Amino acid sequence: MRVIDLRSDTVTRPTPAMRRAMAEAEVGDDVWGDDPTVIELEAEVARMLGKEAAVYVPSGAMGNLVSVRSHTRPGDELFIHELAHIVVHEQAGAAVLAGVQTRMLQGAGGVLEVGEIASRLRDPSDVHHARQSLLCLENTIGELGGRVLPQERLAELAGFAHENGLRVHMDGARVWNAAVASGRTPAEIAAPVDSASVCFSKGLGAPVGSAVVGSADFIAVARRNRKLFGGGMRQAGIIAAGALHALRHHVERLADDHRNARRLADGLRAARLLRFDPEAVETNIVIAKTTGSPAAPEIVEKLAEAGVLCASLDDRTVRFVTHLDVDSEAVDAAISAAEPVLS
Ligand SMILES: Cc1ncc(COP(=O)(O)O)c(C=O)c1O
Incomplete structure (x- = not known):
């Protein structure tokens, strides 16, 4: 996987x-x-x-x-x-x-x-x-x-x-x-x-x-x-x-990370278990809030089983960060893998 x-x-x-x-x-x-x-x-x-x-x-x-x-x-x-x-x-x-x-x-x-x-x-x-x-x-x-x-x-x-x-x-x-x-x-x-x-x-x-x-x-x-x-x-x-x-x-290319972060938030905007706000994404960090249960750590675990690693900041908050080793194609793959888990 x-x-x-x-x-x-x-x-x-x-x-x-x-x-x-x-x-x-x-x-x-x-x-x-x-x-x-x-x-x-x-x-x-x-x-x-x-x-x-x-x-x-x-x-x-x-x-x-x-x-x-x-x-x-x-x-x-x-x-x-x-x-x-x-x-x-x-x-x-x-x-x-x-x-x-x-x-x-x-x-x-x-x-x-x-x-x-x-x-x-x-x-x-x-x-x-x-x-x-x-x-x-x-x-x-x-x-x-x-x-x-x-x-x-x-x-x-x-x-x-x-x-x-x-x-x-x-x-x-x-x-x-x-x-x-x-x-x-x-x-x-x-x-x-x-x-x-x-x-x-x-x-x-x-x-x-x-x-x-x-x-x-x-x-x-x-x-x-x-x-x-x-x-x-x-x-x-x-x-x-x-x-x-x-x-x-690697400074100027940070613009790619920012675009990819927005792409991720946009691609998952219809998710049911997490609420994404692409407009709030200014740089390379995407914060998503749970919409009810399960809590953030459980969602993080389920996403990991699907091959998407992210982090929970508290019970209600999940964080995704884009970087040098994740290009737009990888972001699309993450969206495809995360969608079934989050819907
Ligand atoms: C805003 C901010 N300041 C400081 C640090 C600390 O950096 P380090 O992990 O290299 O100690 C971090 C680490 O992620 C950070 O995000």
């Missing part, structure tokens, strides 16, 4: 050209700062994001954690949406490893509102209060279907944060998808924020790695914290070469 894996855009395998680039990569010891491929990757990603510097890290979670730690001191407080990846999927790392209290906010569609932050600002001279030092945003917004954070809102939130002494970090694991979907460059998107973490191992299809970008001073601190968290790597050029190849060859 043919299996089409739509669980996540992290399931991709390196392409033959990417494997070649990795096999031929020039390497050094990156902890000593002399791996030429890592240096090249960091320079390229900093340029693409319009920031002074970048540091290569093993994962998106470490990119966020290093950023939180580098912007704050233990005892600080950060503002963030309650459905952000940092909150839902990173094991309270900000509390455990950076000593930072998380102030979780709501906001329709995963988008925070300035008023929500404004009403929670505290008098810093009052000894009772945690220092409020950071606002974390996410773009695209993963848990809510790969939505692009509207740029005007991003700029408004960052502007308000800066006026009130907060730094701004953006979890841009899928900023490349946001750029392709919105027609903006990654640098335009990241212009209002102080730091961003970006991933090479999601839609771009590299096997490992993320980067944190920001000012040169900030990245010097982030580089220290990467080492603190055990993220210093040696001949990392081998994996950095995969990331460089991905940056140079």
Whole structure:
């Protein structure tokens, strides 16, 4: 049976050209700062994001954690949406490893509102209060279907944060998808924020790695914290070469993933057990809601038996993600296999 894996855009395998680039990569010891491929990757990603510097890290979670730690001191407080990846999927790392209290906010569609932050600002001279030092945003917004954070809102939130002494970090694991979907460059998107973490191992299809970008001073601190968290790597050029190849060859093609995601949602729009909304699909993530019973985990199991792999986010929500290893023909095959299960 043919299996089409739509669980996540992290399931991709390196392409033959990417494997070649990795096999031929020039390497050094990156902890000593002399791996030429890592240096090249960091320079390229900093340029693409319009920031002074970048540091290569093993994962998106470490990119966020290093950023939180580098912007704050233990005892600080950060503002963030309650459905952000940092909150839902990173094991309270900000509390455990950076000593930072998380102030979780709501906001329709995963988008925070300035008023929500404004009403929670505290008098810093009052000894009772945690220092409020950071606002974390996410773009695209993963848990809510790969939505692009509207740029005007991003700029408004960052502007308000800066006026009130907060730094701004953006979890841009899928900023490349946001750029392709919105027609903006990654640098335009990241212009209002102080730091961003970006991933090479999601839609771009590299096997490992993320980067944190920001000012040169900030990245010097982030580089220290990467080492603190055990993220210093040696001949990392081998994996950095995969990331460089991905940056140079796999960004524009994300438009195919976006088209395929919409094609999937459209093709299953008549499904009885799950409700698809093709209009809501902005990038490569399709969220479908159950219409009654069975619950989402059971539907996911039945789809897996039919060769369509996807994920349940909770009892009512199923997620499908398109990526480099799934072309339009595979999406059509997934629709054909899923239809009888869902109707
Ligand atoms: C929005 C977002 N941020 C951060 C991460 C963490 O990336 P990693 O799995 O590389 O730690 C993910 C992973 O899927 C993500 O979707």
